[in-house]
Amino acid sequence: MPGPELLQHIESLTFKIKNIDEDAAACASACLESLSVAITQKKPIFGIEPWHKVHKDAPLPQPGEMLLRLKDAAGAALPPYKAIMAFYDNGMAAEIDTVLALCAVQQFRDSDEQQVSVNVSGRSLRDAGFIKTVLPVIEAMKLSATQKIIFEIHESAPSEIMSPRVLDLCRRIGIAFAIDDVGLSLNDIFRLSQFEQIVDFIKLDRKWVMTKPGEKMSLDNLMALVNATLPNAYLVAEGVKSAEHAAELQRHHKNIHYMQGMHLPPREVFAQEWADIKATAA
Numbered sequence: 001m002p003g004p005e006l007l008q009h010i011e012s013l014t015f016k017i018k019n020i021d022e023d024a025a026a027c028a029s030a031c032l033e034s035l036s037v038a039i040t041q042k043k044p045i046f047g048i049e050p051w052h053k054v055h056k057d058a059p060l061p062q063p064g065e066m067l068l069r070l071k072d073a074a075g076a077a078l079p080p081y082k083a084i085m086a087f088y089d090n091g092m093a094a095e096i097d098t099v100l101a102l103c104a105v106q107q108f109r110d111s112d113e114q115q116v117s118v119n120v121s122g123r124s125l126r127d128a129g130f131i132k133t134v135l136p137v138i139e140a141m142k143l144s145a146t147q148k149i150i151f152e153i154h155e156s157a158p159s160e161i162m163s164p165r166v167l168d169l170c171r172r173i174g175i176a177f178a179i180d181d182v183g184l185s186l187n188d189i190f191r192l193s194q195f196e197q198i199v200d201f202i203k204l205d206r207k208w209v210m211t212k213p214g215e216k217m218s219l220d221n222l223m224a225l226v227n228a229t230l231p232n233a234y235l236v237a238e239g240v241k242s243a244e245h246a247a248e249l250q251r252h253h254k255n256i257h258y259m260q261g262m263h264l265p266p267r268e269v270f271a272q273e274w275a276d277i278k279a280t281a282a
Helices: 003-019 022-040 080-088 093-109 128-141 164-172 186-194 219-229 243-252 267-281
Strands: 046-050 063-068 115-120 148-153 175-182 201-204 234-237 256-259
Touching (some): 022 080, 022 093, 093 128, 175 186, 186 219
Parallel strands (some): 148 175, 175 201
């Protein structure tokens, strides 16, 4: 989608946030201003955090999550969570998701990335405006067999279910689905059951990944639930600290397919560290 059309979506949101709480409006306004500048200057809006492949059966060779990386006029980083929740908490989830998904698709199209995941609320996947705006743009890209866009459905709307018609369209144009930040809360358990027919990937919440084997609230318990509920889903461990930590996790849970973490090195470096660890263990 060309910049001017994206800016129209942002302008529409600018008018809407005038009616919300002052603090939320300030966060939302800073976010929209940063987006407008980045779009106008054709600057990247997202950073890529790789999903490092560690299992021979993992289906995608080099996926990565697109994480919002906005800056203010002085070049300082804007905390993304607070800004996005200003929209979500005030009934504008689908509107901001539409803007961010369009920005993500544009950046993906202009990059060398072949597989990316984009965070989307479950409620946006049932919103006519989001569907009619975002899906045609992705369909027009005519993704190749090696390309994939993954919608990471996060915890903001655990009870939302996509319509079969929309799901079928998404599949046909190259969209896959992940459930983000899965743990053992009641909402997480409900999400697993609700998205049983949709999910391709499960993102294991970092706080569970960081637990020790044998602890009462451990990754062992989460893996037991996931394996029983969605045994065919591909698993991504979030919050992994190092290649050594990744190897420890896979020793206990051999069906983890990808490792992700902000402290992990670039793909090539991790791949070499992983290969060295596997060679030493052989």
